[in-house]
Amino acid sequence: MDAFRETGAYLKGHFQLTSGLHSSEYLQCALVLQHPQIAERLGRELAAHVPACDVVASPALGGLIIGHEVARALGCRFIFTERDANRKMSLRRGFDLRRGETAVVIEDVVTTGGSTREVIEVLQAAGARVLAAGSIIDRSGGRADLGVPRVALATLEAAAWEPGECPLCKQGIPVEKPGSRPAEPK
Ligand code: ZN
Numbered sequence: 001m002d003a004f005r006e007t008g009a010y011l012k013g014h015f016q017l018t019s020g021l022h023s024s025e026y027l028q029c030a031l032v033l034q035h036p037q038i039a040e041r042l043g044r045e046l047a048a049h050v051p052a053c054d055v056v057a058s059p060a061l062g063g064l065i066i067g068h069e070v071a072r073a074l075g076c077r078f079i080f081t082e083r084d085a086n087r088k089m090s091l092r093r094g095f096d097l098r099r100g101e102t103a104v105v106i107e108d109v110v111t112t113g114g115s116t117r118e119v120i121e122v123l124q125a126a127g128a129r130v131l132a133a134g135s136i137i138d139r140s141g142g143r144a145d146l147g148v149p150r151v152a153l154a155t156l157e158a159a160a161w162e163p164g165e166c167p168l169c170k171q172g173i174p175v176e177k178p179g180s181r182p183a184e185p186k
Contacts, residue, residue, distance in 0.1 A: 001154050003038050004137075007031045014168040016177045018062075019112045022166035025158045026178050027137055029108035033065040042136055042153065043069020046106065049151040051131045053102040055079055057123055059089065059115045066136055067106040074104075081119050089118040091126065099127035107135040110152065111160065113144030120146060 004010040009031035015023050033039045047070045056074065058067030060082040071078035079095040097103070105119045110133075120130050130148050138144065138152035139160075163169060 001156075003032050003042070007035065007038070011178065014166075014173045014175050016163075016175050017111055017160060019114060019160075020163070021111065021160040022163055022168060022175060023158055023160040024168060025139075025156075026176075027109050027139065027156075028178055029062065029066070029136060032136075033108070039065050039069050040072075042066060044073045045153055046070050046134050046136065046151070047073035049153075050074075050104045050106075050134045051102075052076075053104045053131055055097065055101060055103045055128070056106055057081065057103055057119055058106045059119050062108045062115075063106055066108050070104070070106045070134065081122050089115070089122050091122055097123065097126040097128045101128045103128040103130050105130060105133040105148075107133070109137045109139060110135040110144050110150075111139050113140065113146050116144075117146055120148060 009028045011026040015026040017023055053076055055076055056067050056071035056078050058064055058080050060080045064080055068078050081089045081091055084090050103123045105116050107116050110116055116133050123130050132149045133146050134151045136153050137156055139156040139158045141157040142155050
């Protein structure tokens with residue numbers, strides 16, 4: 001969290017998260033991970049808490065840098081999933097898994113665990129054995145259930161609300177969408 005505060009990556013305001021929930025706090029991981037030395041250190045720390053595996057996999061874009069650093073620390077290969085034209089998470093670019101290969105899924109931030117869960121399903125469908133999932137930050141307060149053992153370098157109890165129940169919306173405060181997904185057309 002110190003690394004997040006020092007790099008200005010820990011934002012306060014009114015945000016729409018990638019999960020669609022609203023929150024008064026946002027972690028802009030890209031601002032931490034723009035520093036390769038910090039990314040490498042976080043990757044090493046995360047790698048120390050997950051089992052050895054054949055491959056680390058992450059969802060693009062958010063998981064790319066930290067997943068790559070974890071794979072570097074574990075000495076294994078790194079692949080990523082991305083959404084196809086139908087918004088379905090998939091392995092593209094010729095990435096392949098052999099049946100029975102072991103995998104660990106790495107994300108930057110877990111909020112509901114939705115995208116991590118999608119990556120786990122893609123890997124399992126390809127025949128891999130998913131041993132664990134890890135993230136730099138868990139902002140579900142430890143509640144996100146992914147069906148595999150899970151680790152995070154920091155757990156945050158950050159309030160998040162459905163848009164209809166958001167107290168900041170009720171106060172009329174404009175909402176920001178700081179995530180990586182392209183803005184929806186107006
Ligand atoms: Zn709101």
